[in-house]
Amino acid sequence: MAFHQTSSGAAAPATTSLSIAVQAGLAVLLGILILGTVGFSHVEAFHNAAHDTRHANAFPCH
Amino acid sequence: MSIFRSIVFTAVAAGLVVGLIVTAIQHFGVVPLILRGEVYEQAAEAAAPVAMADSHSAEGHDAQGHEGQGQGGHDHGAEAWEPSPGLERNAFTAAANILTAIGFSLLLGAAFALRGKAVTWREGLLWGLAGFVVFMVAPGLGLPPELPGMPASELGPRQAWWIGTVVATAAGLGLVLLKRTPWAAVLGLVLIVAPHVVGAPAMLDEATNVPESLVHQFVVTVTLTSFLFWVLLGSLSGALYRRFSA
Numbered sequence: 001m002a003f004h005q006t007s008s009g010a011a012a013p014a015t016t017s018l019s020i021a022v023q024a025g026l027a028v029l030l031g032i033l034i035l036g037t038v039g040f041s042h043v044e045a046f047h048n049a050a051h052d053t054r055h056a057n058a059f060p061c062h
Numbered sequence: 063m064s065i066f067r068s069i070v071f072t073a074v075a076a077g078l079v080v081g082l083i084v085t086a087i088q089h090f091g092v093v094p095l096i097l098r099g100e101v102y103e104q105a106a107e108a109a110a111p112v113a114m115a116d117s118h119s120a121e122g123h124d125a126q127g128h129e130g131q132g133q134g135g136h137d138h139g140a141e142a143w144e145p146s147p148g149l150e151r152n153a154f155t156a157a158a159n160i161l162t163a164i165g166f167s168l169l170l171g172a173a174f175a176l177r178g179k180a181v182t183w184r185e186g187l188l189w190g191l192a193g194f195v196v197f198m199v200a201p202g203l204g205l206p207p208e209l210p211g212m213p214a215s216e217l218g219p220r221q222a223w224w225i226g227t228v229v230a231t232a233a234g235l236g237l238v239l240l241k242r243t244p245w246a247a248v249l250g251l252v253l254i255v256a257p258h259v260v261g262a263p264a265m266l267d268e269a270t271n272v273p274e275s276l277v278h279q280f281v282v283t284v285t286l287t288s289f290l291f292w293v294l295l296g297s298l299s300g301a302l303y304r305r306f307s308a
Contacts (some may be wrong), residue, residue, distance in 0.1 A: 004217040005154045012215075018071055019065075020065055020175055020176065020178065021176065022065040023065040023069070023175065024065070024069070024171075024172035024173075024175040024176045025172070026066055027066060027069040027070065027073075027168045027169075027171055027172040027175070028168065028169060028172045029163045029286070030070075030165075030168055031073075031164075031166065031167075031168030031169045031172070032165070032169075034161050034162075034164060034168070035162065035164075035165035035166070037161075038158050038162050039162065039167065040221055040225075042217070042256035043140040044143070045142065045143045045144075048142060048143060048144035048145065049145060049157075049199060050138075050154070050155075050157075050158035051144075052088070052092070052093055052096055052155040052158075053155055053158035053159050053162055054149070054158075055096050055207065055208065055209070055210065055284075056088050056092045056093075056096075056159075056284055056287065056288075057162060057197075057198075057206075057284075057288065058198060058201065058202055058205070058206070058207035058208070058288070059224070060205060060208075060220035060224050061208060061214075061216060061217075062208070062210070062214050062217065062223045
């Protein structure tokens with residue numbers, strides 16, 4: 001059983017699934033941070049700067 | 063951190079290209095409609111100076127007026143910075159579009175990495191179509207794209223419903239399409255329908271001068287532009303992720 005796991009692991013890249021999950025999770029967090037600032041921030045200057053983008057993406061606005 | 067780097071490189075490259083293309087399309091499609099909506103919005107504000115004065119004095123008591131945006135009035139307060147019309151405003155719109163595309167592409171890249179299968183432009187396109195359903199169609203059913211000048215309820219609850227709907231629809235679609243068991247399909251379908259059973263925050267029944275035809279044209283244009291955005295972003299992200307992760 002252990003042998004099977006080793007051989008199937010060798011066929012895949014050396015990156016572990018935990019490492020993949022952590023890196024994908026970091027990318028998701030970064031994406032949410034950017035989208036939250038551009039599309040959802042209540043700071044008026046951000047709202048005004050991204051005004052047309054918010055309306056064009058149907059983000060709740062005003 | 064090679065996977066993270068692949069996702070970020072993909073997102074920046076795809077976001078730049080798609081953000082600029084969509085900005086050009088919006089310039090001739092959505093933006094003129096927004097500007098026409100703002101004419102009605104400003105006319106309504108000018109016609110109701112007492113109400114505006116009231117809302118402005120009320121904002122003075124709020125914490126820096128952040129909640130003021132949720133009070134229905136479109137906040138072009140004298141103290142708030144905003145880009146000047148024309149080139150500056152368009153430049154900020156382009157930057158915001160590029161950042162939006164980068165943000166969504168980061169989510170797509172994370173999905174590619176978690177799936178762990180080789181991605182081509184075609185898988186990317188399918189993920190992009192899913193993104194269109196999750197981020198435009200599902201929240202748009204309850205909260206249609208808004209034109210400036212249309213009466214809108216308080217901002218906070220609408221944002222909360224939008225986010226909840228996106229999360230539930232993404233989880234639901236994932237369960238239906240990626241798991242192959244009946245219970246997952248049933249749970250997924252329930253998750254997709256649930257936000258609409260709960261219902262979006264009610265729209266205000268206030269009278270508006272914005273013509274119905276303009277609103278309809280805006281909704282169609284926004285939805286089509288978004289469709290194109292997701293098709294381009296999905297397929298380009300798929301193609302680039304394949305290249306960067308090779």
